[in-house]
Amino acid sequence: MLLTDTQRDMLDGKYGKGKAMAARILTAVGESFRAVRLVPVTRVHVSLSAQGADIWFAEKMVQAGAVCAVAPTVNPGYSVCYFKSRSMLSPDAEENMKRTEDAYRSLGASLTYSCTPYLNENIPIRGEITAFSETSATIFVNSVIGAKTNRESAATALCAAITGFTPEYGMLLDDNRFADTAVYVEADMRDDFSYSLLGMMGKKIGKGIPVFLNLPVDPTTEQLIALGTQLNVSGSYEMFHIPGITPGSPTPEAASGYKPPRHTVTITQQDLDGLREDYAASNKTPAEFVMLGCPHYTYEQVLKVNEFMKSRLAVIPVWILTSRHVITLARSLGVYDELKRKNVQMIADTCIDESPVWGFLSGKTGLSDSPKCAYYMASFQAHINVMSTECCLEHAVKGGT
C-alpha cells in the first residue's frame, strides 16, 4: 500500500504504540483487499458489545495509550442505572459494563449507546467516507444516506477512529456500489412488518447488491431501517438500492450502472405470507413479555405504540429499547410516563443481545416485531414469537395467549 508520510510515521510508532497497532491492523486489512491507500474518515460508529473480545481489544488499545482521532459513537451494551435500580443486575454484570465504559471513555469515544446513530447522534452526509460497524447501520448509511462505509467489524471501526483513516476498498469505491440483482417485489407492502419480511428473503435474493423494484413510492425511515436490518439476518448485505430513494439512483438503470442485472428475482405475496405462516407455526404460548426496539425504536415508533395503548393496558411487561435521545424527548413530552402507566417501559442504552441482563428470560417465550431480536435472543434460549407490532401489543393486552 502507498502510505503518506504521516501514515508511515504512525505505523512506525511516532504517534505512540496504540496508533501504531491500529495502523498495522488497518494496513493488514487493506492489503488483504488490495487497497491502494488509506483515506481519511470523518465519522465512525463502533459496534461495542461489552462481550469478551470487545472489552479485551478496547482495554488492549487503552494500555497501548491509544486515543481516538475521530470520536466514534458506540452501540448499546446495557443500562446499569435501569437494571440496578430494579435489582436486576448482578455484581459481575455491573463490573463488566463498567470496564467497557471505562475503556471506551479512555479512548475518547462518545458513549451514545445507540444502534441508530445515523438518526440523531452521528449523521453522515452523502458521499462522506465513514467507518460504521453494526450491520443495520452500515447498510442504512450506504443505501439511504449515500455515505460510504464498508461492513466494518467492531475492531476495524475502532482502529479507524484511533488513526482517523480507513483502507480504500469495497464500498468506498464507486464502481463497487452498483446493484447487480434486480428484485421485483410483487407483494402488498402495507406496514413496517412487511419490510421486515422482505428483508428476511436473503436466501431467495442471493449474494450481491439488490435493487428493489416495484416498491411503494413512499417507504418510511422506519421501513427502510427494518429492510436493511433483516437483510443482514437472512444474509450479508452492505447496500441495497431503491430507485428514487438511494442517492445517485434516480432510476433502476442508474442503480445498476446502466448494465443488465446478473440476477433477477421476484418476491411474491406467497413468499411473504409463507414466512408469516412459518412464524405463526413456531409460536409458543404463553408469551410472558414483549420486546420492541431491535434496532432501537425511533420516536415515531414510540408514538405509534402510545397511540395504540391509549385506552388499553398491557398485562405482561412490554419493553421498548431506544436511544437516550428518544427517551429524553419522550420524558419531556410526557409520553414516557403515559406508556409507563400502561405497563410499557422505555429503556435506554440497552441491546436485546445482552445475556448479563436478559438472561432471566432464558427458557421463556416473548413477542417481538423483529426477526433479528428472535435470532439473537435464541443464543440464551429465550424464544421469540415474531409478528407485527400491532399483534405484539394486542397479545400484551389480552394476556399473551
Add this chain to the structure above:
Amino acid sequence: MARFYPCKTISPGNAQGEAVISSEEILFYFTDPATGRITEHGHCLEGQSIAGKILVFPGGKGSSVVQADGLYKLEQSGMQPAGLIVQNLDTVLVSAAVIMEIPMVCEVPDSLCLALENGMTVKINTDENTIELPD
C-alpha cells in the same frame, strides 16, 4: 520430497499442524472453547476439534461481534487453530485473525487443494509466503 506452494499472507506468523478441511464456512462462535470442537448443528465439521490444527476453509460468516468473540474464547482456553488457510476474505475474519495473531493465508493454488487431505501435516511460512507439505 516435501512439496511447496505459494500463498498470500493475511496475518503473519509461522505455523505447523494437521490439516482439517471444511467445505463449509465457519463461525467461530459455534465452537466449544473447552475442547476446540465445532458445535454448529449440521456443520460438516460438527464434533471435530480445530485446536492446534491448520484449518482449511472457504470463509467466515456471521455478525461482526460474534466471529471475533468466538476466536477470542478459543484463544483464552488455548484451543485456537494453529493456522488458517482461507479462500474468501471478509473484513471481520481478516481483522479477527490479525488481532488474535493467528497466522492466516489465502490465494493458494488449486494443486494444493488437490494434494491436501485431512490429517496431513501442513506448515505455513509467512516469511516466505509458502505452504509446505513435508514428507
